[in-house]
Amino acid sequence: MEDSVEVILQDKRSWVSHRSQDRPVITAASGALLMGCYGLWSVFALPGFRRVPVPYLPSSGVQTQNIMRLLRGRAGRLVDLGSGDGRLVLTASSLGFQCTGYEINSILVSYARVKARLMGIPTTRARFVNEDLWKVTNLSGYNNVTVFLAPGVMEVLAKKLEKELGDDTRVIACRYPFPDWPVAETEGRGLDQAWAYDMTSVCKPST
Ligand SMILES: C[S@@+](CC[C@H](N)C(=O)[O-])C[C@H]1O[C@@H](n2cnc3c(N)ncnc32)[C@H](O)[C@@H]1O
Known part of the structure; x- marks a missing residue:
């Protein structure tokens, strides 16, 4: 019983590591997107947060x-x-x-x-x-x-x-x-x- 559980766990571990290795482009793109969003937020909204929470929002x-x-x-x-x-x-x-x-x-x-x-x-x-x-x-x-x-x-x-x-x-x-x-x-x-x-x-x- 313990042996079969160990086999299943090993299978799962190798599946997870294969999944992330299989998709390096998607992983890199998601990281880049997150960094981009943070960059935009810090350029446009963050300065208004220095003293008071006032982000940039243009008048309609x-x-x-x-x-x-x-x-x-x-x-x-x-x-x-x-x-x-x-x-x-x-x-x-x-x-x-x-x-x-x-x-x-x-x-x-x-x-x-x-x-x-x-x-x-x-x-x-x-x-x-x-x-x-x-x-x-x-x-x-x-x-x-x-x-x-x-x-x-x-x-x-x-x-x-x-x-x-x-x-x-x-x-x-x-x-x-x-x-x-x-x-x-x-x-x-x-x-x-x-x-x-x-x-x-x-x-x-x-x-
Ligand atoms: C909601 S926006 C309004 C922009 C513009 N008045 C309009 O109506 O389109 C508020 C602006 O105030 C700026 N702001 C926030 N805190 C400020 C501060 N302490 N001194 C000067 N500008 C600030 C923000 O960067 C943002 O551009």
């Missing part, structure tokens, strides 16, 4: 339209905090805003700069800065702010913006609203919803 066309609707009638300087591939900055600059995008991922910053150049938009109208938004200490020069980040950062971002923004500023949040601010206007539904907040109505910390 509908979301972009909703944001631009909430900016109707406004002008001046606009900042997109976490500007990704630059789509919000480039759309807003084509509407006359003087825009800056802060983005932690240097590859996305380079991509956005090339796109701006190809679209013929000068850096005076659309500027992309490779910087951690939490290290930008003074946003008071911007009277329009757009953010599409993550739910877990909205409360702490609200505290930062309350300290730094002037009363004439409108802040647009995409997909994830600020938990405690009074909403001035909203556009869209579901994943494409955007909310506008006017800093005049937001309670600021006493200085």
